Amino acid sequence: MAVVWSVEWDLVVFLLIAAITIIAALAVIWSKEIVRSVMWLSLVFVGVGATYILLGSEYLGIIQILIYVGAVSVLMLFGIMLTKRRLLGGDRYE
Amino acid sequence: MYLDLWGLVGGLVHWLMVDVIGTILNWLHIYALAEWLGSPGVLNIVTILVVALIILIVGMLVSITLIWQERKMLGRFMDRVGTQVGPFGLFQNFADAFKVLVKEYIVPNAADRLIYPLAPILIIGVSMAMFVTIPYSQGFYMSNSSLSLILTLALFGVIPFAVLLGGWASNNKYTLIGGMRAAAQTCAYEVPMLLSVASVVVLTGSMSLMEIVTYQQENLWLIIPLIIGFFVFLISMISEIERVPFDLPEAEAELVEGWGTEYGGMRFGLIMMSEYARAFVGSSLIALLFLGGWDGLLPEFIPAGLWFLLKVLLVFTIFIWARAALPRVRTDQILNICWKRLLPLAAINLFIAVFFKSMGWF
Numbered sequence: 001m002a003v004v005w006s007v008e009w010d011l012v013v014f015l016l017i018a019a020i021t022i023i024a025a026l027a028v029i030w031s032k033e034i035v036r037s038v039m040w041l042s043l044v045f046v047g048v049g050a051t052y053i054l055l056g057s058e059y060l061g062i063i064q065i066l067i068y069v070g071a072v073s074v075l076m077l078f079g080i081m082l083t084k085r086r087l088l089g090g091d092r093y094e
Numbered sequence: 095m096y097l098d099l100w101g102l103v104g105g106l107v108h109w110l111m112v113d114v115i116g117t118i119l120n121w122l123h124i125y126a127l128a129e130w131l132g133s134p135g136v137l138n139i140v141t142i143l144v145v146a147l148i149i150l151i152v153g154m155l156v157s158i159t160l161i162w163q164e165r166k167m168l169g170r171f172m173d174r175v176g177t178q179v180g181p182f183g184l185f186q187n188f189a190d191a192f193k194v195l196v197k198e199y200i201v202p203n204a205a206d207r208l209i210y211p212l213a214p215i216l217i218i219g220v221s222m223a224m225f226v227t228i229p230y231s232q233g234f235y236m237s238n239s240s241l242s243l244i245l246t247l248a249l250f251g252v253i254p255f256a257v258l259l260g261g262w263a264s265n266n267k268y269t270l271i272g273g274m275r276a277a278a279q280t281c282a283y284e285v286p287m288l289l290s291v292a293s294v295v296v297l298t299g300s301m302s303l304m305e306i307v308t309y310q311q312e313n314l315w316l317i318i319p320l321i322i323g324f325f326v327f328l329i330s331m332i333s334e335i336e337r338v339p340f341d342l343p344e345a346e347a348e349l350v351e352g353w354g355t356e357y358g359g360m361r362f363g364l365i366m367m368s369e370y371a372r373a374f375v376g377s378s379l380i381a382l383l384f385l386g387g388w389d390g391l392l393p394e395f396i397p398a399g400l401w402f403l404l405k406v407l408l409v410f411t412i413f414i415w416a417r418a419a420l421p422r423v424r425t426d427q428i429l430n431i432c433w434k435r436l437l438p439l440a441a442i443n444l445f446i447a448v449f450f451k452s453m454g455w456f
Contacts, residue, residue: 033206036209063244069251070281072255073277082261
C-alpha cells in the first residue's frame with residue numbers, strides 16, 4: 001500500500017513567510033547598527049506584503065511594498081543623519 | 095500577427111516530456127516516473143519556468159541592445175565612430191562584460207560586510223523582476239495580471255532603498271552623498287510620475303498593461319489627450335532611472351562615480367546592467383501607456399512585438415538625445431523642477447483626464 005501524501009501547500013508557504021517575517025522582526029531589535037535594523041524592517045514589510053498576496057489580496061500586498069519599502073528609505077535617511085557613525089576611519093562602533 | 099509564447103512553449107514542453115522522455119521511460123519500464131512527468135502540474139511548472147527564462151533572456155538582450163544603441167549614437171553625436179568590436183560594434187558589450195567578469199572581487203576594508211554584497215543583488219534582482227510585467231505583444235508576455243502597472247511602479251519604489259543601502263554600506267563619503275541624492279530624487283519624482291499614471295488609469299479604467307494597450311487600439315493613443323502627462327512622465331522617468339540631465343547620484347565631475355564608487359568587477363557590471371534594464375522598462379512603460387504599445391500599421395504583415403520594440407528604441411533615442419544635448423541639473427534646482435513645475439503640470443493633466451472621462455468623450 002502506498003502512503004497517500006497530502007500536503008497543504010498554502011499552509012507550508014504561509015509558515016515559511018511567517019517564519020521569515022518573525023525572524024526579521026527579531027533581527028530589527030537585535031541589530032546594533034541602525035541601518036541594518038532598517039534593512040531587516042524592510043524585509044518585515046515585504047513578508048507582510050507576501051502574506052497579503054497569499055491571502056488573496058494582491059492590491060493591498062503591492063501597495064504595502066510600494067508605500068512601506070519606499071518610506072523605509074526615508075526612515076533610513078533620518079537614521080543616518082541623526083545618529084553618530086564615523087566615516088572614513090575611526091572605530092566603527094563607538 | 096503575433097507569437098503565442100505560452101501556447102508555443104506549452105506545446106514544446108508537452109512534446110518533450112510526454113512524447114520523447116515519456117516514450118523512452120516507458121520503453122525502459124519506468125512507468126511511474128513517466129506518468130509523473132506527464133502530469134498536468136509538472137508540465138505547468140516546467141512551462142512557467144521556460145517562459146520565465148525566455149522573458150529574462152529577451153529582456154536582457156534588449157537591454158544590451160540599448161547599451162549598444164546608446165554608445166553608438168553618443169559616438170555619432172560627438173562626431174566619433176562609437177563601438178567597433180564585431181559587425182556594427184554589436185559585440186563590444188559582450189567583450190566588456192567578459193572583462194568585468196574576470197576581474198577580482200574586492201571588498202573595501204571599512205565596508206559593511208553584510209550589506210555591501212547584498213545591495214547590488216537587491217538592485218539587479220528588483221530590476222530584472224520588472225521584466226515580468228512587460229508585455230511585448232498580445233501573445234508574448236509573462237504575466238497578464240490585472241495589477242501589472244502598479245506592480246511595476248512598486249518595484250521602481252524599491253530601487254532608492256537599495257541604492258541608499260549600497261551607498262551607505264560602502265562607507266565612503268562620495269557614495270553616501272550619491273545614495274542620499276538618489277533617494278531624495280527618486281522618491282520626489284515618483285509623485286508626478288504616479289499622478290500622470292493615475293490620469294492614464296482614469297481614462298482607461300484599468301491597471302493592466304494589456305488592457306491599457308487594448309483600449310488604445312480601440313480608441314486612440316493616449317499621447318493625444320494626455321500630451322502634458324506624456325512629457326511629465328517622460329521627464330520623471332529620466333530622473334527615476336538616473337539618466338543624464340538628472341544624473342546627480344553619479345555626477346562624475348563631483349562624486350567620483352556616485353553611489354557605485356566602491357563597487358568594482360562584476361558588481362559594477364551588474365549595476366550598469368540594472369541601470370539599462372530599468373531604462374528598458376521605463377521606455378517600454380512610456381511606449382505602453384502613451385504610444386499605443388504594439389499598435390501599429392499593417393498588423394497582418396508586421397509582427398506586433400516588432401512595433402513594440404521599435405517604439406521602445408524610439409523612446410530610448412529621446413533619452414540619448416537628452417543625454418547628448420543637455421547639461422546636468424544643479425543640486426538646488428532638481429527638487430524645484432519636481433515640486434514647482436512637474437507636480438502642478440501633473441495635477442492639471444489629471445484634471446484634464448477627469449474632465450474628458452466625465453464628459454464621456456473617451
